[in-house]
Every structure is written in structure tokens, then in C-alpha cells.
Amino acid sequence: MSTSIKTFVFFDLETTGLPQDNPKVTEICLVAVHRCSVENPPRDPATGVPQLPRILDKLCLFMDPGKTVTPKAAEITGLNNINLAKSEKQTFDARTVALIQEFLQRQAQPVCLVAHNGNGYDFPLLKAELVHQGQDLVGQVYCLDTMKALRDLDDYDCPPGGSYTLSALYRRFFKEDPKDSHFAEGDVLAMLVIFLYKASELLEWASTKCGTWAAVKPMYNVQLQQTG
């Protein structure tokens, strides 16, 4: 399979917990970048860190998960049942799905969702939330897991015992900690900068090794949300 992706949509979820908890989403952030902004990105001459594209679309939403946020998740994300309820956030409902659909459809097609450990976490969880609403993404949507891709590309310079967490990769490439770790937008922007740093290799990798959204299975079995 060879793909000609026009838009990369970097995204991250903050949630109530890990997969064994059948988690629900508390925050989603999507940042869409056209292919032309990924090819040959400019770098800060002093630090070598790639500069964020001037043109990018951003969608960040918080939501009431409708279940208890685990203490660990609340600790690392700063999101809990009290502050989300106090802010009167909506659940992940049909309007949330519509916003995400519109956001994706206004991008140049086809789009590729990009997430760190996306195959193991973000993709199946987003799929579960969509299935819960009786919906799914429309059109041809591709998926790229930056952890899998960077591991594939790392054969030649992986440090022994090197970690592939988002923050460890950021420290390895840029010698500093990423900002706003475990804020969805912070993690998305850290992933975007890492992607830009390895842009030529990742674009080549993406041309033949992307997955498809259609092949993503929900993280867990969900019952259809009753409407009306």
C-alpha cells in the first residue's frame, strides 16, 4: 500500500485511566498540519529544534467522562470529576463526534491520524467512544503510531535500553523536558516537534506503512448510547 497523505492530524487523549479500567475520555486535542508544512520544516538556528508551522488547525475539547477518574490519572492530568463537573463540561456525545468529523473533513484529504502509542491506546479508545455513539469516522482515514514508526526507524541509533515514552524521546532529541506533559495539547505539540525533527524519515515510512482507521478495533465492548 502506498499512500499520499495530505494532512497529518496529531492527536492525544487524556482519560480516566488505563485500558484495564475501560477508560473514558476527559480531554482530546487534535492539531492538523498540511503535508507542505511537514516537508523540510525550518529549525531554530540556535537549538536545532524544529519550529511549529505557522498554519495549523487546532481543536481541544474537555468532557465529563461519566465515570470516576482514577487517582493516578487525576494526579498526572490535573483533570478530575470535580473540576470537570464544576466547569459544566458535556459528555463525549453526538455533538462531540460532529465537531471531530467537521474538523477532519475541513482538512485536505486524505488525512492521517498521528498518536504516540496510538495503535495500543488512542486509536482503539477513540474508536470505542465513536462506537458508543453509534458512529465512526467517514472517508479514507489513515493511522500512524509514532512509537512504532520511531522504533522502526531507530535501528541505527537507538541507545541501549533507550525508552520510547514521548518525554524520553523529546529529551533524547532536544536535551530538555517537554512542556505541559500530560496536557493533551502539550503532548500533541511535543509529538509534532518530534515528528518534524524526523520528518523526512517519517514521511517515507508513512508512505508505505500507515494503518487504516477502518482496521482499528474498539478498546472494549461498548453499548450503543440511547438517544431521543
Next chain:
DNA sequence: TGCCAGGCCCTCTTTAGGGCCTT
């Protein structure tokens, strides 16, 4: 009652086991 994520990667591997990675 008892279950409790799972695909990927590495190695002391392939008739397997254990750690990683995501909140």
C-alpha cells in the same frame, strides 16, 4: 466466582516469557 489490555519488541527465542507504552 473469578476474571481483570494487548500488540509489539527483545532475548538467556521460535514448543516462551517478560517488559514496554498509553491514563
